[in-house]
Amino acid sequence: MSHSTHLRILEASGLVSLVNVLPEVEYLFRHTLIQEAAYGSLLKSDRQALHRITGSVLEDIYREREEEIAPILAGHFYAASDYERALRYFTISGDKAMEIYAIPEAIEHYKYALDIAKRDRSWQNKINRLFSQLGIAYELNAQYNQALECYRDMESLANENRDEAMRLAGIIARAKVYATPSAVHDADRAQKLSNMALELAEKIGDRTSQARIHWILGLLYARTGKFIDSIVHHEQALALARKLDHKELMAYTLNDVSQPYVSTYQFEKGYQALKEAQSLWRSLGNLPMLVDNLSTLIAYDYFNGEYDPALAKYQEAAALSESIGNLWGQAYCRMYVGDIYFDRGHPEEAIQLMKQCIQLAEEAGFIVPLLQTQAELGYIYAYLGDIERGLATIDKALINRSQEIVGWGAWALAIKARVHAQRNEFEEARKLMQNAEKALQQGDPLGFARIVFQGLYCELALAEKDYPRALEISQLFETEVITDIRLFTPWLYYMRGVTLLETGQHADAHDALTKALEHAENMHSRIIIWQVQAALAELADRQGKSDQSRQHRALAREIINYIAARTGSEELRESFLNRKDVIALRESQ
Numbered sequence: 001m002s003h004s005t006h007l008r009i010l011e012a013s014g015l016v017s018l019v020n021v022l023p024e025v026e027y028l029f030r031h032t033l034i035q036e037a038a039y040g041s042l043l044k045s046d047r048q049a050l051h052r053i054t055g056s057v058l059e060d061i062y063r064e065r066e067e068e069i070a071p072i073l074a075g076h077f078y079a080a081s082d083y084e085r086a087l088r089y090f091t092i093s094g095d096k097a098m099e100i101y102a103i104p105e106a107i108e109h110y111k112y113a114l115d116i117a118k119r120d121r122s123w124q125n126k127i128n129r130l131f132s133q134l135g136i137a138y139e140l141n142a143q144y145n146q147a148l149e150c151y152r153d154m155e156s157l158a159n160e161n162r163d164e165a166m167r168l169a170g171i172i173a174r175a176k177v178y179a180t181p182s183a184v185h186d187a188d189r190a191q192k193l194s195n196m197a198l199e200l201a202e203k204i205g206d207r208t209s210q211a212r213i214h215w216i217l218g219l220l221y222a223r224t225g226k227f228i229d230s231i232v233h234h235e236q237a238l239a240l241a242r243k244l245d246h247k248e249l250m251a252y253t254l255n256d257v258s259q260p261y262v263s264t265y266q267f268e269k270g271y272q273a274l275k276e277a278q279s280l281w282r283s284l285g286n287l288p289m290l291v292d293n294l295s296t297l298i299a300y301d302y303f304n305g306e307y308d309p310a311l312a313k314y315q316e317a318a319a320l321s322e323s324i325g326n327l328w329g330q331a332y333c334r335m336y337v338g339d340i341y342f343d344r345g346h347p348e349e350a351i352q353l354m355k356q357c358i359q360l361a362e363e364a365g366f367i368v369p370l371l372q373t374q375a376e377l378g379y380i381y382a383y384l385g386d387i388e389r390g391l392a393t394i395d396k397a398l399i400n401r402s403q404e405i406v407g408w409g410a411w412a413l414a415i416k417a418r419v420h421a422q423r424n425e426f427e428e429a430r431k432l433m434q435n436a437e438k439a440l441q442q443g444d445p446l447g448f449a450r451i452v453f454q455g456l457y458c459e460l461a462l463a464e465k466d467y468p469r470a471l472e473i474s475q476l477f478e479t480e481v482i483t484d485i486r487l488f489t490p491w492l493y494y495m496r497g498v499t500l501l502e503t504g505q506h507a508d509a510h511d512a513l514t515k516a517l518e519h520a521e522n523m524h525s526r527i528i529i530w531q532v533q534a535a536l537a538e539l540a541d542r543q544g545k546s547d548q549s550r551q552h553r554a555l556a557r558e559i560i561n562y563i564a565a566r567t568g569s570e571e572l573r574e575s576f577l578n579r580k581d582v583i584a585l586r587e588s589q
Helices: 003-012 031-038 044-061 070-079 083-099 102-118 121-140 144-161 162-180 186-205 207-223 227-244 247-263 266-284 287-303 307-323 327-332 337-343 347-364 368-383 387-398 406-422 425-440 451-464 467-478 486-502 506-523 528-540 546-564 568-576 580-587
Strands: 016-020 024-029
Touching: 003 247, 003 387, 003 528, 024 337, 044 070, 044 266, 070 083, 070 102, 070 337, 083 102, 083 121, 121 144, 121 162, 144 162, 162 186, 162 207, 162 387, 162 568, 186 207, 207 227, 207 247, 227 368, 247 266, 247 287, 266 287, 287 307, 287 327, 287 337, 287 486, 307 327, 307 337, 327 347, 337 347, 337 368, 337 528, 387 406, 406 425, 406 451, 425 451, 467 486, 486 506, 486 528, 506 528, 528 546, 528 580, 546 568
Parallel strands: none
Antiparallel strands: 016 024
């Protein structure tokens, strides 16, 4: 009996149906249960033979397009127990999935490939790469505990086989995960593993691994506030990577040395390092790291008061990170954009972006936004007059977070102190600032946080009307540091001006407030502009210049109304307009 006769019988019995005649005849089972029953009735040897034949036929047909059907081929050859070809196609499938950032699929393919590779010592040369690729896929998918388990398995197998190169790769990979600001961040473990790896790399003469370890140590020292040590290790890593012409490692190192550069006020060096890294990431086609690079440049532009370039980079970074499903990148590129919108007087957009950032960071296991962005969101609520919601939001940031990455916890504590000072709870504010200082000693997140802390101490002294203390602190702003980081320049000049105003030094006060206004207007920083205009109005009053006073107050009221119209809710609009200083300004003539 021929195949066609068998098919007609099956079709007549209702088990299969003809779905295509051209370009070739195609039948389908009428129900998956029928297919499963038919498949289950075959002997194992027959099933394996059919899978091998099917796989071989497909392999021949799609010889020039095997990447397209690699997952199908892998499945057939795995079912056929043809593990050599299954390993090949699972690996191809994993690599292809990684290329298009289908990370969950890549994980499954690599897991199958690794399981096969472990069965035969002849495939030992493939295992190292498969472990590494699987671990990287877990990291990209924010599955950090699974990544660590993968790397530990890698080390265990390396120990069994006395494979020092493979063991070294596993140790380095674990050190990198622990050095990353994620839910599993552990500086002590990262340090210990890095030291162990460096000793082993030097022993076996692996210069590429030595460069990689110096890069990790550079990351670690930057995140614990040891910026000079960080630069030393990053520059060692970069020198080795350049000698080896290892473009990927060069790009990683250039990308990450920017933080210790900016934290030691070497802004131009940091910016140029990022630009070179960006060129390398684009040439390498590494989209997750291109997003990371753009996001770091957004931070540079933000702290330099270059808001428009920052927003342009955000558009590209957001589009790229969303196109590849990179949650970390989606969170990172939003970290400072909300602050820009708020500073420009658009609180509704700021709150929306910050909430998105926090949610994405939670999903990605990215700790820094859960501290910084959430605390800054709390400050926005407090600034708009809803102090209780602001404090609750900041407390949410601090719960179980401040000890994970200490420096960023210091930043959140300082923000909370600022809110308490706004509510005239000065003792609580001072206590929080003391705790923030202690945390800062264990790791300054940005290097220039101490400048901000001086500004906060001045703000606290002004709130307490302790003008001699405020004057003493504000004299520190007369150094060149006040213009090193343009983001803080208007705020620092504003407080300097108010301090001089309250101590009767009107000419100097006018000079400082005029500089504050100039810098704030260049940044379109409405949040500070209206306060500067209000201070200039008060100065004009004390000088008997009523026309100038009315003009400054009118400009301040115009901006207040602008901000109030963009709070996003009637509740926040009312709480903002009910601030005592806002009421006083709106009622003044």
